[in-house]
Every structure is written in C-alpha cells, then in structure tokens.
Amino acid sequence: MPPSADTPIPPPPSWRTNLRPLPQLIFSSRWLQLPLYLGLIVAQGVYVVLFIKELWHLVHNAMRFTEQEIMLVVLGLIDVVMISNLLIMVIVGGYETFVSRLELERHPDQPEWLSHVNASVLKIKLAMAIIGISSIHLLRTFIEAGALGTDGARYTETAVLWQTVIHCVFVLSAIGIAAVDRLGQPLMHAPAKH
Numbered sequence: 001m002p003p004s005a006d007t008p009i010p011p012p013p014s015w016r017t018n019l020r021p022l023p024q025l026i027f028s029s030r031w032l033q034l035p036l037y038l039g040l041i042v043a044q045g046v047y048v049v050l051f052i053k054e055l056w057h058l059v060h061n062a063m064r065f066t067e068q069e070i071m072l073v074v075l076g077l078i079d080v081v082m083i084s085n086l087l088i089m090v091i092v093g094g095y096e097t098f099v100s101r102l103e104l105e106r107h108p109d110q111p112e113w114l115s116h117v118n119a120s121v122l123k124i125k126l127a128m129a130i131i132g133i134s135s136i137h138l139l140r141t142f143i144e145a146g147a148l149g150t151d152g153a154r155y156t157e158t159a160v161l162w163q164t165v166i167h168c169v170f171v172l173s174a175i176g177i178a179a180v181d182r183l184g185q186p187l188m189h190a191p192a193k194h
Helices: 021-060 067-099 112-116 119-147 157-184
Strands: none
Touching: 021 067, 067 119, 119 157
C-alpha cells in the first residue's frame, strides 16, 4: 500500500553515524584524489590551447603546406583530441568510480558509457584509447618514413621498428586486459531446454 500524503517520510539513514572513526577516515581518504582530477582538468585546458595553436598554424600556412604536411598537422590535431578524450574518461570515469557519484542519471548530456562504468570497464576503455593514440603516432611515423635514409629524416629504421613493436605490445596488453576481464565475469548459462 503506497504511503498517503499525510504519512511522514522517514529520513534516509545517515551513513556517517554508522561508521567507526577509522573506517570513516579510510573511506574519506578517497577525497585526496580530488586535487589529482582537478590537475587533469588543468591539463585538459593546456591541450585546448595546444589544439588552437596547431589549428591556427594549419590555417595560417594552408597555402604553403604540401598535402603531406597538412596530413601530419591534421593527425596532430586528431592526436590532441584523442588524448583529450582519454583525459575526460579518466576524469569523469575515475571520479565517478573512485571518489563520488556525479548523479548525472537525468542529465541530457550524460555520456552513454558512464551509465555502466566501473574499474574494469574503465581499464578497457583506457587501453583502447591508448591504442588509438599509439595508432595515430605510428601513422605519422609511417607517413614520414619516406624520408628514411636521407639527411633530413626525423626517424631511423630502428625507431620505426621500435614504435611498431611498442604499438603491438599495447594491442596485446589490451587483448590481455579484455580477456582477464572476460574470465572474471560470471558465466552466462543458456536456459535449459525441456
């Protein structure tokens, strides 16, 4: 039977009164992460400034740049955006997972991924973002690899090889994280047929 309008609603239980001092101190220590997330917001601002600077550089020199130079600058812009996305995932997802709820359930701009974020999902998303960033760096290296062996080359063959190996390690690490996460999930059994 639903409560009537005259029935007083009991106040929610206070969790603060239920915790002893030591558990309260340990639980409250999560707020020590707040300056770290605020610092990442400042880093996000630095990336916005870098993006605007690189975009201005592209627009200002658009008539002088070759197609390859334009492609490299655009890849740099994409790289900044992907790193910025990584920062947002860490800031929002990390704060929501480890510090306090953001209570965005009814907010129209709530990111879709935030509704089911936990430490495991966040690890996989971060691994995928790192692979994306590494892919952009590797693509930039491959574009510039045409100058290998010349005096103006930015990379050596060894550097290109190591970047490729490191990228493959990132990919294998992400596959490993996903596999371990999958093994940790409870097995979903299909309903038995009669």
